[in-house]
Amino acid sequence: MASLFTSYFLPLVLVANIFNFQTSLCDISADEALIAGICKQVQDPPFCLTTFRQILAHPYVPEEVTRAAIAQSLQNANNNHAFIVAAKAAAKDKVTQDLYAICDVGYGLMITILQDAAQSLANKNYIALENDLSKCPRFVSDCQNALGSKTTPEMLDRSRKQFDLLIMSNVAEGLIKK
Numbered sequence: 157m158a159s160l161f162t163s164y165f166l167p168l169v170l171v172a173n174i175f176n177f178q179t180s181l182c183d184i185s186a187d188e189a190l191i192a193g194i195c196k197q198v199q200d201p202p203f204c205l206t207t208f209r210q211i212l213a214h215p216y217v218p219e220e221v222t223r224a225a226i227a228q229s230l231q232n233a234n235n236n237h238a239f240i241v242a243a244k245a246a247a248k249d250k251v252t253q254d255l256y257a258i259c260d261v262g263y264g265l266m267i268t269i270l271q272d273a274a275q276s277l278a279n280k281n282y283i284a285l286e287n288d289l290s291k292c293p294r295f296v297s298d299c300q301n302a303l304g305s306k307t308t309p310e311m312l313d314r315s316r317k318q319f320d321l322l323i324m325s326n327v328a329e330g331l332i333k334k
Contacts, residue, residue: 187216194221194327198320207324218331222285223277225328229292229321230270236314237263240299243311252306259299266295273325282334289329292322 191212195204208216211224240263244256273288296318303311 187212190216190218190221190331194324194331197327198323199316200320203317204320204324207321218328218333219277222325222328222332223274225321225325226270226274226277226289229318229325230267230274232314232318232321233263233267233270236318237267239311239314243308255302255304255306258302262295262298266292277329282329282332285329289322289326292325293319296322 191205191208195201195208198204207228208221208224211228212221237260240256240259244253244260247253247256269288269291273285273292276282276285276288296315300307300312300315
């Protein structure tokens with residue numbers, strides 16, 4: 157009896173496993189295409205791909221990709237804000253302190269807006285989400301413009317990564333079916 161059971165159901169189980177494996181390969185391929193499409197639009201595609209692969213679990217859906225990109229952007233903005241506050245405190249002249257103060261205010265506002273964006277996504281308020289995300293790049297460029305020649309290579313790198321994370325958030329948000 158066990159032999160009959162095994163001979164009948166074993167091929168069915170194998171077929172089901174092969175189907176599930178092929179389906180999961182298709183899902184992974186679609187997932188990779190989703191993030192590759194987003195990452196083609198940033199300054200540093202390898203940074204984008206690595207970031208998504210580290211923070212996402214399959215399957216990738218636009219809402220989850222957007223949530224992850226916003227969360228990563230918010231974390232990066234908080235780290236940059238702490239860096240800016242420390243740089244402002246360490247500045248030796250008033251002009252540099254004032255320039256970093258502009259960045260301090262801008263990044264503080266961007267953090268608040270990114271928090272609002274995360275809440276808008278959770279509430280499926282896509283109009284507010286799009287509005288929030290569209291404001292953020294300005295704060296990064298305002299900081300870069302304020303620092304001008306007084307910027308540092310580290311601050312330039314931080315700004316570039318922040319821009320890329322904001323682009324990732326904006327592009328992913330645009331993929332959400334509303």
